[in-house]
Amino acid sequence: MTVPPPPEPSEPFESSEPFEDDAPTVRFARIAGFAPTAMPDVLRPVEETPSRRRWPVALAGVLVVAVLTGGAGVAWAGRGDVPRGTRVLGVELGGLTSAEAGARLRAxxxxxRRLTEPFTVSLAGTEIVKVDPVAIGLAVDVPATIASVTGSGRLIGIADVPPVVTVDEAKLHDVLHAAAVRARLATPGTPAAITYDGRTPKAVYPEPGRGIDARAAADAVTEAWARRDVARVALTETAPATTRADVDRLLGELAVPATAAPVTAGAFEISPEVIARSLVFAGDPLLPRIDEKRLRDGLAPVLAGLETEVRDASVDVDGGWPRVTESVTGRTVDAGALARDLLAVLPRTTDRAVTATFTETRPRVTTADVERLGITERLATYTTYGPSAVTDRPAGTLVKPGDTFSLHAAAGEDASPQLAATVFQAAYRAGLEIVEHRPHATYREHLPAVLEATAGPGQDLRIRDDSGHGVFVDVRVSGRTITVTLWGTRAFDWIDTEYGPRTAVTEPAVEYRDPGPDCEFEPGSRGFSQDAWRIFRKDGEEAGREKFSWTYESRPRIICGPGRGASR
Structure with missing residues (x-):
């Protein structure tokens, strides 16, 4: 069968009006034997309203495309969530699902580079500023951008869709404000104020300034950046919230009567001079308040005889014997309540009186608490003599039953080894539990072997009070001498020590060094291992014993003079 050639197309025709939703106009050729007047009813234009007239034509175009392509055109246009042809910042997103589009845009x-490259902002049309996007938190909101391109219901998208851009308004304001100040475009204006010259109030009336509107600047920057355009930010007048009338009202109603006469507060008066120093007008809007610190400072001479400072009970060695220093309950004026009540009566010309209330603060350690600790006798004392003067002396330390004394906490991590050795010996003789200690690496002849300690950064000396009573640690320093005395109640009558033999003895190496001011003779010391037992005695009997063990390294013997091994 011979297929006739297709009819020659005549001039195209299209719908008579543009679509309101900007969808592309569907054009098709006039085909012989197929005139618009012969359209089926379903394709015939409907004349009820302009909007309804356009839809059948569009539908006709879609149906014709579907007929000619076997429905492939509709399938092509409807694939994915993002309409075909959609781009954001040059990134092709058409035909992708929302998840795919978001992932591609993020990648x-x-x-x-555009997200980190400085962009241009024009301030007041005169100043050009380069702004770092990272510094102001400028970023593309990917989820919001994808939502904007998938919510239109179109089959074919707009070619370039602007992204949804976010920015940190506060940071942007700070950057632009600083630039405007440098360019002398921004002026701070004059904030309203009321000050005192002596007891006479002085008014400072507000004047408007010129600055950056944070919200307007953010809108201008995000929109211009998305268009790859220069952001144009205007400066606006910044009028203070406080007006001249507000200042005059505060003067007449408060500032002037406030210092006209003193205010009675029970046992004392608050003078106009103290009121003038304490009454502060600040902020915008301008608000009055009483500065509590200034009020207390102004009343200090008066309050000295009315207030008492809280003090914990403690122990002090007075005349060579422990004495309890009694606790004191603190009594202070409630400055917050006084400030509040004072501000309320300052506008008055009569009945200028308030009630000053006192608050009491009980000591953490009372006299009864210390007396119950049973610090009544000397437990042990020990004295060491150092090679040079010592300066570290912890304040007398009170250790409660079951608590642990730390040399680092009492004297710092840089406490001398001499202090550590002295405290250790006193605690050892008092029968207290040694929680943490470390002897020297090499033997020191002036200290008992094994039963000694050093301390320093990273190495503490800790002693627990397991006596059942309190312990007071008293440290006395005089020149090169440190004496540590522990006071409390004895748990044992006496402490004895027994030593085991020295084993694994190693002789010191001999080192010869060139004589001179930098060479100092050292006798050296042997290395060895040894055990020692602390024996606790109660009522003439052994009540227990504790083993201490340590291994010393040998210390070389240094000879200043020629000999084998001397350095040259």
Whole structure:
């Protein structure tokens, strides 16, 4: 069968009006034997309203495309969530699902230089500022951008869709404000104020300034950046919230009567001079308040005889014997309540009186608490003599039953080894539990072997009070001498020590060094291991014993003079 050639197309025709939703106009050729007047009813234009007239034509175009392509055109246009042809910042997103589009946009933006390159802002049309996007938190909101391109219901998208851009308004304001100040475009204006010259109030009336509107600047920057355009930010007048009338009202109603006469507060008066120093007008709007610190400072001479400072009970060694220093309950004026009540009566010309209330603060350690600790006798004392003067002396330390004394906490991590050795010996003889200690690495002849300690950064000396009573640690320093005395109640009558033999003895190496001011003779010391037992005695009997063990390294013997091994 011979197929006749297709009819020659005549001039195209299209719908008579543009679509209101900007969808592309569907054009098709006039085909012989197929005139618009012969359209089926379903394709015939409907004349009820302009909007309804356009839809059948569009539908006709879609149906014709579907007939000619076997429905492939509709399938092509409807694939994915993002309409075909859609681009954001040059990134092709058409035909992708929302998840795919978001992932692609994030990936492409991750390496985009535009997101980190400085962009231009014009301030007041005169000043050009380069702004770092990172510094102001400028970023593309990917989820919001994808939502904007998938919510239109179109089959074919707009070619370039602007992204949804976010920015940190506060940071942007700070950057632009600083630039405007440098360019002398921004002026701070004059804030309203009321001050005192002596007891006479002085008014400072407000004047408007010129500055950056944070919200307007953010809108201008995000929109211009998305268009790859220069952001144009205007400066606006910044009028203070406080007006001249407000200042005059505060003067007449408060500032002037406030210092006209003193205010009675029970046992004392608050003078106009103290009121003038304490009454502060600040902020915008301008608000009055009483500065509590200034009020207390102004009343200090008066309060000295009315207030008492809280003090904990403690122990002090007075005349060579422990004495309890009694606790004191603190009594202070409630400055907050006084300030509040004072501000309320300052506008008055009569009945200028308030009630000053006192608050009491009980000591953490009372006299009864210390007396119950049973610090009544000397437990042990020990004295060491150092090679040079010592200066570290912890204040007398009170250790409660079951608590642990730390040399680092009492004297710092840089406490001398001499202090550590002295405290250790006193605690050892008092029968207290040694929680943490470390002897010297090499033997020191002036200290008992094994039963000694050093301390320093990273190495503490800790002693627990397991006596059942309190312990007071008293440290006395005089020149090169340190004496540590522990006071409390004895748990044992006496402490004895027994030593085991020295084993694994190693002789010191001999080192010869060139004589001179930098060479000092050292006798050296042997290295050895040894055990020692602390024996606790109660009522003439052994009540227990504790083993201490240590291994010393040998210390070389240094000879200043020629000999084998001397350095040259």
């Amino acid at each position: 492409d933006l991750g390496g985009a």
